[in-house]
Amino acid sequence: xxxxxxxxxxxxxxxxxxxxxxxxxxxxxxxxxxxxxxxxxxxxxxxxxxxxxxxxxxxxxxxxxxxxxxxxxxxxxxxxxxxxxxxxxxxxxxxxxxxxxxxxxxxxxxxxxxxxxxxxxxxxxxxxxxxxxxxxxxxxxxxxxxxxxxxxxxxxxxxxxxxxxxxxxxxxxxxxxxxxxxxxxxxxxxxxxxxxxxxxxxxxxxxxxxxxxxxxxxxxxxxxxxxxxxxxxxxxxxxxxxxxxxxxxxxxxxxxxxxxxxxxxxxxxxxxxxxxxxxxxxxxxxxxxxxxxxxxxxxxxxxxxxxxx
Numbered sequence: 371x372x373x374x375x376x377x378x379x380x381x382x383x384x385x386x387x388x389x390x391x392x393x394x395x396x397x398x399x400x401x402x403x404x405x406x407x408x409x410x411x412x413x414x415x416x417x418x419x420x421x422x423x424x425x426x427x428x429x430x431x432x433x434x435x436x437x438x439x440x441x442x443x444x445x446x447x448x449x450x451x452x453x454x455x456x457x458x459x460x461x462x463x464x465x466x467x468x469x470x471x472x473x474x475x476x477x478x479x480x481x482x483x484x485x486x487x488x489x490x491x492x493x494x495x496x497x498x499x500x501x502x503x504x505x506x507x508x509x510x511x512x513x514x515x516x517x518x519x520x521x522x523x524x525x526x527x528x529x530x531x532x533x534x535x536x537x538x539x540x541x542x543x544x545x546x547x548x549x550x551x552x553x554x555x556x557x558x559x560x561x562x563x564x565x566x567x568x569x570x571x572x573x574x575x576x577x578x579x580x581x582x583x584x585x586x587x588x589x590x591x592x593x594x595x596x597x598x599x600x601x602x603x604x605x606x607x608x609x610x611x612x613x614x615x616x617x618x619x620x621x622x623x624x625x626x627x628x629x630x631x632x633x634x635x636x637x638x639x640x641x642x643x644x645x646x647x648x649x650x651x652x653x654x655x656x657x658x659x660x661x662x663x664x665x666x667x668x669x670x671x672x673x674x675x676x677x678x679x
Contacts, residue, residue: 391432395484397423398443401450405459412499416459417490422446422469425517427479439479449473461576462487463523466514474516482516484674510580511566515671522671525580526566531627532588533560538596558629558646559596561656563587566678567610567620568668574616583617586610599626599656607660618665621678626654 399421407414424446430436449472457468466485473480489512491505508530515522538559540551567583590606603622610620629646657679661667672678 391429393425394428394432395423395425396428396440396443397421397483398447398450399423401447403451403454403459405454407458415492415502417492418454418459418462418465419488419490420450420462420465420469421486422450422473422483423485424473424477424480424483426477426481426483439477441473441477441480446473461580462489462510462512463514463525463572463574463576466512467521467523467572470514470516470521481518484513484515486513487511508563508584512576513566513671513675515668515674517670521572522568522668523572524566524568524671524675525576525583526564527580527584528562528564530563530584531560532563532591533558533627534591534596537594540598556643559599559602560627560629561599561624562627564623564677565620566675567614567617568671569616570618570665571616579614579616583610583614586613599624599654600658603656603658604660607658611660611662618662619659619667621657621659621672623655623657623677623679626656628653 401420401422403418403420405416405418407416424441426439428439430438431440450469453465453468453472457465459465466487469485470483473483489510491507491510492502493505495501495503508527511526511528513524515524535558536556538557539553539555540557541553541555543551543553565583565587569579586609587606590609591602594602594605596602603624607620607622611617628649630649631641631643632645632647634641634645657677659679
């Protein structure tokens with residue numbers, strides 16, 4: 371016989387408990403906006419998913435159910451689409467800056483917030499003017515955190531899968547009774563690059579910066595013998611900061627996509643580092659942060675970004 375559980379009731383004991391409202395924000399998440407620029411016969415497409423979250427004098431909304439300061443999440447959604455139409459989408463970052471400026475000036479009790487975007491790339495089919503195929507490369511990201519007069523912009527991308535078939539090894543690590551991995555000076559190294567970088571100003575050509583950073587990361591991935599994925603992340607991050615004075619910090623979160631040489635000795639077949647078993651799990655997870663020496667940090671802005679140390 372199954373016991374019947376009584377429905378929980380609100381405890382009157384809560385009336386005597388003193389609490390203080392901590393950090394809070396609210397908004398409309400994942401507004402998927404596709405904007406087609408039709409100024410000429412050769413169309414351009416920007417495909418972004420935008421999240422808007424507001425912060426400010428919102429205590430009574432929580433403590434008294436007084437919605438006088440509660441800008442409806444539906445209003446935030448409509449604002450995203452409205453700005454995409456009237457302002458266009460020159461870059462995810464510029465759209466977020468426009469939304470931040472609007473909400474903090476339109477509503478005097480809103481003094482900040484968090485706006486985030488992911489861009490999904492499309493490529494032309496045979497250089498066609500108005501036919502596209504969805505790119506399966508990386509997803510571009512942007513996060514803007516506004517706190518009063520302070521704006522922190524963090525750009526990046528994820529799911530950029532790269533592989534080098536040689537010029538990578540792993541040796542010299544500690545050995546113990548649970549160590550089974552053999553040292554090697556020739557192995558496949560592959561990862562899904564997830565990276566974010568923080569800029570120290572917002573008057574930038576964000577598209578140009580994005581393409582340059584991506585290009586530097588890919589070029590650096592190819593230009594050295596890698597002793598470990600950690601070393602490669604350090605070299606990539608250092609190259610980006612050296613090339614871009616507007617970038618003060620860059621963070622990586624990268625899985626080590628293991629490829630193991632498949633032993634075919636049981637069948638009398640020699641396998642000279644050619645046929646591999648690609649293991650999807652478990653996997654090494656390598657994370658690293660590189661900062662420009664002496665530059666201010668922005669830990670509060672990073673708090674809402676998961677998966678980055």
